[in-house]
Amino acid sequence: MQRYAIGVEYDGRAFNGWQIQPDRPTVQEALERAVARMAGHPLRVHAAGRTDAGVHATGQVCHFDSDAKRPLNAWVRGVNSFLPEGVAVTWSRAVPEHFHARFVATARHYRYLVLNHPVRPALLAGRIGWAHQELDVPAMRAAAELLLGEHDFSSFRAAECQAPSPVKLMRAIRIRQDGQLLCFDFSASAFLHHMVRNIMGALLHIGKGNQPAEWMSELLSWQDRSLAPPTFMPDGLYLSGVSYPPEFELPSEPAPRYGLL
Template sequence: MTEKRIALAVEYDGEGFCGWQRQPHCHSVQAELERALGQIAQEPVTVYCAGRTDTGVHAAAQVVHFDTSLDRPLRAWSFGVNSHLDRRVSVHWAAVMRPDFHARFSATRRSYRYTILNRATRPGYQAGTLGWERVQLNEQRMHEAAQVLVGEHDFSSFRSAECQANHAIRRMLRISVHRVEDRVMVEVTANGFLHNMVRILTGCLLAIGRGDRPVDWMADLLEGRDRTAAGVTAPPQGLCFLQPGYPVEFGVPDFEAMKATPWHP
């Protein structure tokens, strides 16, 4: 039988998982998804993702792909797989892709959102999905400071010591900071990200939003290329990988657009 390349969009709550990547000593989202896919395929399945997430980080539409020679309806790879998944993980859609599609290497951009609860009292029932800052933040200052990051730069100041990337050059396509009631959201789109990059730059923006640092501090950090000069790394709970973007010829559904479309059974 001819092999087919199947793509999935996967949503998950990162709390309780040791990140996306399969590891021998703990339970990962990748291992959970591969286990459920194996139940449907009745054979081992290996998936490849658009962007690995760290422990505690969430995803709204992580895109993955795998190859199979099995003849299964697409509902089996979505609804069927969901029936075997941990309740914190869910497949949104499944699609047959061109054989040259690759979830990681075909992606031209990736988007993240960091959500900060900005009030005096800590979060309760949403504690696992929010960062928290008790000091009143000035989101306008944060947004202004962030705009220096747009474009292609060396982001060495915003990569962790454990980062294994060959270089720190990335192209930031957009970054915005805005408030919705008591939540301040940092939204970032780039061609790629370094290890802990969004959490580090969010930590720096928090210092600016609190008034601890001037607006032009972000420009100084970018130019200095020194991680030790940057702020603390924001905790993982508030970070969500929204979705990757692909060239239109691959026909990958846009999850943000899908959410705005009325549902029909």
């Protein structure tokens, strides 16, 4: 039996999130069906992290076990021939048995794209967030700095989150602006359920001038989700990469394939 790691990208609009659910299309279901057809036997595909309905991925990492003798390219092109157009495998690697897409990951990376424009997007609807009010980018950058380091992120944790601890290490937050397009990059040891979308809600609340940047520290210290701004829409959120120890030799932080994506 050989273990394989694969990189996966998908359009979250086509699925009800990652995890298999009864009578609803999910990314895991589509992948398992396609990989099983290529392997010739049933199998389970494990992901580095679960994404919600409407959330996309350009750098999801998964693994599965198979005793089928196939060239590595078959786990890319062959599997893709069985997948719906909203999901695709981008690379494959043979990995040792102790590799686990979720448990040996050292960091996850998310990207959120926001159009800051009075008029809602049409061509990118569902694939980019939207804020119609002009945002104060320096204030959002100052607020983001206050989230760096190890903290209890309970103020940004969904009620249904199943993580054993709300304490996570936020390694980097970068906010870039290109005209009316804003790109928010988050890197952390791991993320709580809705954590990025909840942080985005707080950053945009500050960006709109509703609170000063320093308010982010207060919000973090309260450790109370009920005191935080609403969860932001999933439309512009992408799981952009997963980092692993060098021993596995995986392209865990691939170069973007589609410009900012």
